[in-house]
Structure formats: C-alpha cells, structure tokens
Amino acid sequence: MTETIEAPGSVTAMERGSGVALWRQIADRIRQGIAEGTFEEGGRLPPEIALAERFGVNRHTVRGAIAALVQEGVLRAEQGRGTFVQHAPRISYALGRYTRFSANLQGQVRETKGRLLASAVVPADSRTAGALGLDAGASVLRLDTLSEADGHPVSRATSWFDAIRFSGMEDAYAKTGSITAAFARCGIDDYMRRSTVVSARHADATVLADLSLSAGAIVLVTVAINEDPEGRAIQFSETLFAADRVELVVAEGL
Amino acid sequence: MTETIEAPGSVTAMERGSGVALWRQIADRIRQGIAEGTFEEGGRLPPEIALAERFGVNRHTVRGAIAALVQEGVLRAEQGRGTFVQHAPRISYALGRYTRFSANLQGQVRETKGRLLASAVVPADSRTAGALGLDAGASVLRLDTLSEADGHPVSRATSWFDAIRFSGMEDAYAKTGSITAAFARCGIDDYMRRSTVVSARHADATVLADLSLSAGAIVLVTVAINEDPEGRAIQFSETLFAADRVELVVAEGL
C-alpha cells in the first residue's frame, strides 16, 4: 500500500489534442509553479531549454507560454539576462460574518476602488426572490460592479436589492464606489453576512474583459446573502474573483 | 451611468486562436448554463443547429463540445430524440470549525469511501513545518488520499503529520478510510479546524486521472490546518475538489 510519491519537480506529460494548446497548458503550469513556490517569486526562471526539457516540449512552445505570461504581467523577459518572475503576491480576502471589500484589503494594497458597470430594475428570478425573501417576479435592482485594488481589477460582482427599499442604491454606489457607503445612504448602518457558498469555473468572455484576464482563466465564485441587524436579507450577490490574484480565507471567529 | 444589461441568453463571441479550442469553450459555457439554470436540469438541450447559431460556430464544433460533456456524464445524447441534461446536483461541502468528510456529506450521498493512494516519510518543507509548528526539515508523514461519494471521486488530498507522534497513521487510514477514525487510533478523539484558505486552479495530469476529470478541468483547493483540543496543530492538508461536482459552504456558526 505504501508506494513511492512523485518528486515535486517531476515531469508530467502534456496532453495533446485535449482542446487546450500546449503553450497554454505550460503557461498554466508555470503560473501554478509560481503560486506553489516551485519558481521563486522575484527570482529567475530556468532557461527556456531547461523548461522545454522539463515539460517535454520544444523550446518554441515554451517561448509561446512565456510570451503569454509576459503579456499578462506575470513574467518579465530581458534579452541576454533571462526571464524573471514579477513580484505580485496573492491578495487574501476574508470570508466571515463581517465581510466588507475595502476593510478586507486594508494593509495588503494601497487603495481600493469600486466602479459601477451597469444597473437595471428587473423582475426577480426564483433564486433571487428566494434569497431576498420576496415574491417571485418582484422588482429588484441589479448592480454590476467592478472592484479594483491598486488599479488592478480584483473582482466583478452582480448584486440584487429590493428595488423599493433601496431605490437610490445605484447613484449612491456610483458616487461612493462602496456598497457599505451606499447602504449607509439608504439608512443601513450595519449589516452582516448570512451565508456564503464558494465555487469555481472558467470566466466567460464578458468577465475576461472586465477583469483583464486571458482566455481560459479561472474565477472563484462566491454567492452570498447579506442581512440587516434585524436579520432581514438586504443583498443577494454573486462575486467573481480572478483566481490568479485572490485567495479566500475562511474566517472562523467574528 | 445606468446602461443596458445583457439578456441572459445573449450571444457572446467565442475567442479563436486563444490557445483554448472552441469546442472546449463551448463545453464550458454549456456546463455553466446548466449550473445557472439556462439549460434545465433533466431537460432537453436545444438542437445542435440552434446551439451552433447561438454560439456562432459550426455544428461540428458544437458536437465536439457535446461529445466531451457526454464523456463527462453531464449530457446524454439519443439519436433522433435529442440531447438531455443528466441530473447530477452539486455536492455541498461545509467548511467550519468542525469539518469532517463523511459527516459533511451525510444526507447528500448514500456512501462515502476514502482510499490511500500513497504514503511516505519525508523532511518537512518550510510551509509544512511552519503550519505544524515543527523545525524545518523535521520528519513528516505525507498521505495522499482519494475520497469518493457513491463511487465517484470527489476530492484528492495530501496531508502532512508529525511523523513521530502519528507513526501509525498510514495503516490506520488504509484500514478505515477515514482521517477521523485514523486519528482515534492515535489517541486523538477530537480535533478542530484552525484555518482554511480557498483558491482555484487547473488540475494537473495526475489529479485529472485521480479525479476522473477531462483536460482543462478546475479544482477548488483548500489549504487547512487541524488542531487538537489543546490547540496544537496535528494535520496540515491541501485538498483538491472537482469544481464541477462540489461547492464549498462557509459555515458561520459552530
């Protein structure tokens, strides 16, 4: 039963004809290697020939992967010197009873910004109505928002609110760039997280563009309900985080 | 500022020459459509020609996507009748202070099973040593395990334990298929979750094989520390969940 375990830097064959180009698979593995510490943050990547041998592909293919990662800002190539891993640590986003975007990133980034992408009053679908405790088909205000940290997009959220109770939300958010501040203008001075469900999937074309990601990128998805101090649901939201830039920390206490 | 919002079934152009094959992008969107309710669970998918038109591709390309999803068990195609969405709800896995695999899936699946893939005693790397409160290079027992629900693989975990304190763990786990039971045999009757960090990435070739996933599949990753009632770290683990089959629920209470 006790077998050998693969060495950390082991050679795993790339899959051809899998629908994902080899250069992209290799780009993913290099990105992953940086996240896991196989390739040192801020350090130099092994030379292209060594990487080609390790991944079992041609040097041209490795160059394609590196070019894509340079484009993304993950790597920086210097002629004659080598290819270097850009320093860009993952942001930790805490999930708990008290979850607020700006407060969450305090100390990790210099400044945060929220931007309103779109808003509309629409009839609630069954999922939204159920979450907010409204009748199916009731009018809800939908806000599409983008959150940035130090100028880099971090997450894209779609939130739904009772259109009657929170009629001024879209303007309040557009002015302040903060859900917490917008709630305050609607008379909600405090709120808590009732539930959070986490999943992951590939980003679709719209999200890729909004979050400045390249095709095939992954988003962490949180579906959450916020409630006021009286326990009434006030916000239902689906937030998409760029999985390359964010990790979610489950906060037990609070 | 208040703009129009895309209709739910809107046509978003697929990206050609992005390193990800069109059929795979479309497979992802169909899978996502099922998750979001655009395509009814248990219902019939629109005919291939309609899907081809909606996604702006050839019918062959749609067929490639459908073939991949049939292979995964997401769809079922019948000549002359149509293509149907297989009923396979996502498993909810709760993350909280009291997190145990079998108890977690109670009521959602009929039976759970744990299998030991490999074990080895290795020197601790800095991350593992830090998590377990050991000196760097101390001997740790590493277990690679696979957890199944109703015969389908759900997660693949790598766990590290103090090799001295938990010398019998590998046999205990191999016999019982349960970390909780294996701990009990080592004199640990109770334990709690100290911390959990969630991220997501593409599965590598080894994990694809272990979890019976197809290339390009996503895994939800939890990195966690368990501690005994005295607050000493006893287990450091990295668990990879098949993102298509599992969602993580953040449990506030408990």
Next chain:
DNA sequence: ACGAATTTGTGCGTATGTATT
C-alpha cells in the same frame, strides 16, 4: 401503416492554427 419533419450520427474536402524538426 405511411411519409414528412426533426434531430443526432457520419463522411469528406478544405482552410487555418499549433507543434516539431
């Protein structure tokens, strides 16, 4: 029972993208 319409399954020729040498 029959044929028309619908839907999935299959074949082939061509153009382009990807990867190696």
Next chain:
DNA sequence: CAATACATACGCACAAATTCG
C-alpha cells in the same frame, strides 16, 4: 524562417432514429 505533421473548425451532404399527423 521553412517544411512537415497533426489538431481544430468549417461547409456541405447524407444516413439513421424518432416523432407526429
């Protein structure tokens, strides 16, 4: 940069199974 091999995507045509009037 060129030559080569394979994967991907398209367009057209037709076969096979099912449904329905």
